Structures are given as structure tokens and as C-alpha cells.
Amino acid sequence: MQTTQLTNEFLQHKGQLKSFLLRLTASVEDAEDIMQDTYIKAAEKIESFRAESSLKTWIFTIAANLAKDNLRAKRRWTEDVTDQGKAAALTDKNFFAEAMQIRMTSPQGAFEIKEHITFCFTCIAKSLPLEQQICILLKEVYEFKVNEITEIVNTTEAMVKYYLHTGRAKMIQIFEGSCALINKEGICHQCTELNGIFNPKQNHQEELNKIEMAKQANNPDKEHLFDLRMQIVQGIDPFESPSAELQLHHYAHNSRVMENFLKKNEV
Amino acid sequence: MKQFITILTFMTVANISMAQNGTATTTKTTFSRETTVSINIQANQAIVWSLLTNASDFPRWNSTIVSIDGNIALGEKIQLKSTLDTTRTFKLKVKSFEKESSLSWGDGKGDRTYTITPNGTGGVTFTMTEKIGGLMFPMYAKYIPSFDESFEQFAADLKKEAETIHQTK
Numbered sequence: 191m192q193t194t195q196l197t198n199e200f201l202q203h204k205g206q207l208k209s210f211l212l213r214l215t216a217s218v219e220d221a222e223d224i225m226q227d228t229y230i231k232a233a234e235k236i237e238s239f240r241a242e243s244s245l246k247t248w249i250f251t252i253a254a255n256l257a258k259d260n261l262r263a264k265r266r267w268t269e270d271v272t273d274q275g276k277a278a279a280l281t282d283k284n285f286f287a288e289a290m291q292i293r294m295t296s297p298q299g300a301f302e303i304k305e306h307i308t309f310c311f312t313c314i315a316k317s318l319p320l321e322q323q324i325c326i327l328l329k330e331v332y333e334f335k336v337n338e339i340t341e342i343v344n345t346t347e348a349m350v351k352y353y354l355h356t357g358r359a360k361m362i363q364i365f366e367g368s369c370a371l372i373n374k375e376g377i378c379h380q381c382t383e384l385n386g387i388f389n390p391k392q393n394h395q396e397e398l399n400k401i402e403m404a405k406q407a408n409n410p411d412k413e414h415l416f417d418l419r420m421q422i423v424q425g426i427d428p429f430e431s432p433s434a435e436l437q438l439h440h441y442a443h444n445s446r447v448m449e450n451f452l453k454k455n456e457v
Numbered sequence: 458m459k460q461f462i463t464i465l466t467f468m469t470v471a472n473i474s475m476a477q478n479g480t481a482t483t484t485k486t487t488f489s490r491e492t493t494v495s496i497n498i499q500a501n502q503a504i505v506w507s508l509l510t511n512a513s514d515f516p517r518w519n520s521t522i523v524s525i526d527g528n529i530a531l532g533e534k535i536q537l538k539s540t541l542d543t544t545r546t547f548k549l550k551v552k553s554f555e556k557e558s559s560l561s562w563g564d565g566k567g568d569r570t571y572t573i574t575p576n577g578t579g580g581v582t583f584t585m586t587e588k589i590g591g592l593m594f595p596m597y598a599k600y601i602p603s604f605d606e607s608f609e610q611f612a613a614d615l616k617k618e619a620e621t622i623h624q625t626k
Contacts, residue, residue, distance in 0.1 A: 349503055
């Protein structure tokens, strides 16, 4: 394969790859760095590509390995990351001032509840063990097949199935325990609270009615509700959405909060 | 003689299949008690092993475990709370750890061993045995509840979870 062909294919999958890396790292800088390194490494090794898998799978394999190297030394976030993020924002004068500035001036400063749902998913998925997080993203968000994920994460099919099942079960358990959109007893109302701040004139109930997962909140099939959540995540590119800049600001905030918390609670 | 061997073979096969149907058996002596359960699971060894060695995930799929704190690895100490007695926390040490094959933990009073053996049909036979005993055993034996029901539930939960994972597409 020629480098030009690699470049063309790389550009074709660049959007998905960058969003995958952001969702893995929750850091724009890390996502961009790993993207660049992925291209450099792919170009260096292009002659070893045997087309035993698709080029897209091969590129994602390189990116996932680089991301693992980047993330392995870092501790995983905690399940209550969004609660901690909220508590820190309420005591940080700059948080809302910066966010409001983005809201008022940026073409990507809108706030939409469904975008916050994807933000919330990304943050909470960072509390899963790394392999589980990678497998869940690849399967549920980027629709890779189990045999492709096996290659990307370099493990057996049995282990990919284990990571997928346990990661998914854990995420369902966390959302069921906290997300007020699907559980009346849920303690987290952050998406509607923020909607009230950024879109004060909007009726949040009307907005929720546009979201299938919220409409089906009483459905006892938690697996189905999680699938609906995944459809929302799939439909949003965190770099291209109308509220990308606002959400990226929130990612940076939660990253700082988690970094400080984990440092303080280092064992 | 030939007839005797046939009968003996039949009895052995029947015994094996009985032993692997998830029914627990307990044998008692003056100074010890041993409970065993064995069950066939149609899932990969690695899946069963992963379920048995991920401490924090146990309560999600295993209805006999309230919690396990610690890291299930050779020489590590874990703290286990079982539904048999939720008021007690058992402080146990992981005594053996053969990847995807066998695992045991225990304390001064007894040991629990798990084995996973390929059964030749693409699945595994899972066996769990707990032996408790010692010179003082007769003094407290009557205070220890039967493990049979809990062992059967453990095996059934493991089978259900591992086979569900195995069928993931």
C-alpha cells in the first residue's frame, strides 16, 4: 500500500478516530497528540500492513495502543465524577464565567441536553477498567465487530466478550443508580440543571420529549435504555457538534477535578 | 466379571454426571467438613476465570456474595462478606493461583478451591470445594451453617453469567 492511499483513508476515518480518542482520554490535547502519532506510526509501518483486516481496524489498533500507553500510568476516574465536577464548578467563580462566555460568543457554544448525555457517558466510562472502556467505545459507539475489537485490543474473543458484558453491566448499574432521566429516584439532574442555566427560556420537559431514552424512562428493560443512550452518543461528534466548545470546556474542567482528586487520594 | 465392569462403568458415569449437575454434596468427619459442587458451563475458560478473579464485580452477578474487597492474586489478602452471614467479614489469603485453571483462598480454619477444567465440548467443568476443620472443629462445628444451598446458588449464578457472556455477539 502507498502512503497516499494511507493518507486518503486516514482522512476518511479521522473524525471517528479523533472522537474515539477524545472519549478515551477526555483531553483535546491528548487526543490530538495521539492522532498525530497514529498517523506517523501508520506511515512508518505501512509496508507491514497485510490487509488481513481493514485499514480502518489497523489504524484504530495503532491508536488504541498509543492511547493505552498514554493512559496506563494514569489512575481511572471515579464513578461520581460528574457529581464531583458539579461540586467543584459551584465553588469556582471562573467556571460559569468562562462557560457563559463560550455560550454567548462561540458558534459551537450552544447547550443541548443530548450533548450533555454524551459528555456524561464519556466521563463515567472513564471509571471502567481501561480495557472495558476501550471495548465499550469500539462496539457500542463506533460499531466495530467483536472479531475486529479482538484485533484492536490484542486479546482473545472470550476476553473481549467479558470486557463488553461487564463494562456494559457496570454502566447500566451506574446510570440506573444516578441518572434522573431514566430513574425518578436518580440523584443526578445535571443535564436539565445546566439547560436551565444556559437556555433559561427553554422548557426542559419539551426538550426531554425529543429524546427517546427520556421518553421511555419507565421502560423496565435497562438494556434497551442503555442502547438508546448509545444511539445518542453515536449521533454526536464531540468536535463538530453545535455545543462542542462548551462540552470541551466541561471535559477540561472534569479532567482537572479528577486529577486533583486522584492526587489528593493517592494510595 | 464383564457384567460387573459394565455396571461399575455405568455407576461411575452416573456419578460423574450427578456430580456436575450443580448439586452440592457435603461429607463430614469428626475433625472436618467438606462441601463440593460441580457444574458444566458452556463458556470459555478465560471468561469463567475472569469472573472468579474480578473481586469488585462479584456482587453484580453472584447472589451469594455481598462484597469482596482486595485483589484476587497470589499472596494477596481479601475481605469477603457472604450472604450466609452478612455480619461477618472473612479475612482470607489467596493461597494458589494458576491462571484459567485453579484458585484457592482461605484462613486458618479452612480453604476454598476453585478449578476450571475443559470438558471437551467447548465448555468447562467448574468445581468448588471448601474444606473446614482442625483439632478444635468439633467445638464449633454446630455453629457453622450448611454451605450446600449457597454453593449450588454460586455455581448456578456463575454458569448463567459465563454463558450469557459467551453468547455476546
